[in-house]
Amino acid sequence: MLERIHLEIIYAIEQCGSLTAAAEKLCLTQSALSHTIKKLEQLTGTIIWTREGRSLRLTQTGLYLRDLAKRIVPQMELAEEQMQQYAQGKRGILRIGVECHPCYQWLQKVVNPYLKSWSDVDIDIKQKFNFGGIGALLNYEIDLLVTPDPLWKSRLSFLPVFDYEQVLVVGSSHPLASFNTVSPKQLSQETLITYPVEKERLDIFSLFLTPAGIIPKEHKTLETTEIIFQMVENQRGISAMPLWLVQEYSYKYAVTPVRLGKNGIFKSIYLGTRKDDLTIPYLNAFIEIAKTTNTDSLFPKRSR
Structure with a gap:
């Protein structure tokens, strides 16, 4: 029926x-x-x-x-897709979901060596900034999720691949650029520029401003990293970014990182997948390359 x-x-x-x-x-x-x-x-x-x-x-x-x-249609489409790939002698398509803007910057540095090592595997990157990554994993719409915010489920596995510090980024001539650290109150009269993500998922709000009961004077959103740095450089606002990304763009734009609070905000980027898929060779290979790619210069380790 x-x-x-x-x-x-x-x-x-x-x-x-x-x-x-x-x-x-x-x-x-x-x-x-x-x-x-x-x-x-x-x-x-x-x-x-x-x-x-x-x-x-x-x-x-x-x-x-x-x-x-x-639930069912994506799984049936995946099954048919994989059957076609096996029939054509292909290994498969690794479908990667990206749940944060800066994650995409890092992902590009891992994809190239992976494609060179696995010539029979294609990569499909789904970059959705309001992305329901956990649901996509559970519903077989993606195979791998790049996220700073894992949600621990019995069917899923999350592996941290690198640590980073989330910092305030201001123009080099901004008054806050002279500070080593800033408090939430110091941002109450600032224009904060972020990616278009719910406030609850933005670390600058959830881990810094909201617990202190502080809101910025104005909150703007932009999708493009380059434009955000240009706005910050030209005193149109401030932003919050991973330290490694600020250091990478500081050679191009006159911006300065400032620690958020005395202790700073430290997080990790995770690769999430379904536990049942951990036996898939080409998926495991991507995880291993992500772990072993030389990222020391891009992602400074936090001091212990």
């Missing part, structure tokens, strides 16, 4: 946002798509969606099928 095409239709609508776009993705006419779902409704005696103008609203049954489709 319930067939794969039904789940694919609901999944496509969820991914594409409209009936028309879903029909195009599935190479169906809109009427054929609607007819397929209508037939399922008739067979099951329940309604899957209702129309509200041009929009579709999923019923309780539709919501259940949507959640089911989000």
